[in-house]
Amino acid sequence: MDVIPAGPMRRRWSAEAKARIIASSFEPGANIAQIARTHGLLPQQLYAWRHDSIPGKRLTSKKLGFVPAVIEDAGGTGSADGGGDEIVIRTTALAIHVPSGASEDHIARVLSAVSRTG
Numbered sequence: 001m002d003v004i005p006a007g008p009m010r011r012r013w014s015a016e017a018k019a020r021i022i023a024s025s026f027e028p029g030a031n032i033a034q035i036a037r038t039h040g041l042l043p044q045q046l047y048a049w050r051h052d053s054i055p056g057k058r059l060t061s062k063k064l065g066f067v068p069a070v071i072e073d074a075g076g077t078g079s080a081d082g083g084g085d086e087i088v089i090r091t092t093a094l095a096i097h098v099p100s101g102a103s104e105d106h107i108a109r110v111l112s113a114v115s116r117t118g
Contacts, residue, residue, distance in 0.1 A: 011040070021046065022053050055115070 013021075025035050025046055036046040087098040089111075096114065098107055 018049055019053075022049050025050055 021035065021039055021041075024030060025032055032046055033043045036043040039046075085100045089096040089098065094114070096110060098110075
C-alpha cells in the first residue's frame with residue numbers, strides 16, 4: 001500500500017490579511033509573483049483575489065476594508081487658515097475635488113452616487 005501525501009493544507013486568510021496583500025499588489029511597480037511567493041501563495045491565487053476584489057465583478061463582491069492614500073505636497077498653495085486645502089479622489093475615469101469644509105455625509109452621498117453610475 002502506498003501513502004500519497006495530500007499536499008499542503010488549505011490555508012484560511014482573514015479578510016484583513018487578504019486586503020493587505022491585495023492592496024500591496026496594486027501599488028505602482030508591484031511584482032505579483034514576488035508578492036505571492038512572499039505570502040506563500042501561487043500568483044494565480046493572488047490574481048483571483050484581485051479580480052474578486054473589484055466591485056461589480058461578482059454577485060457577492062467583497063470590497064476591501066481600506067484604500068491606500070497618497071498625500072502630495074501642493075507646494076504650499078493653500079491659505080494660511082487651511083481654507084484652500086482640498087482632498088482629491090482620483091479614479092481611472094474621474095477626479096473628485098472635495099473642499100475642506102465638506103461634511104462627511106455630503107462626501108458619502110457623492111461617492112455613493114458615483115459608485116452607482118460607474
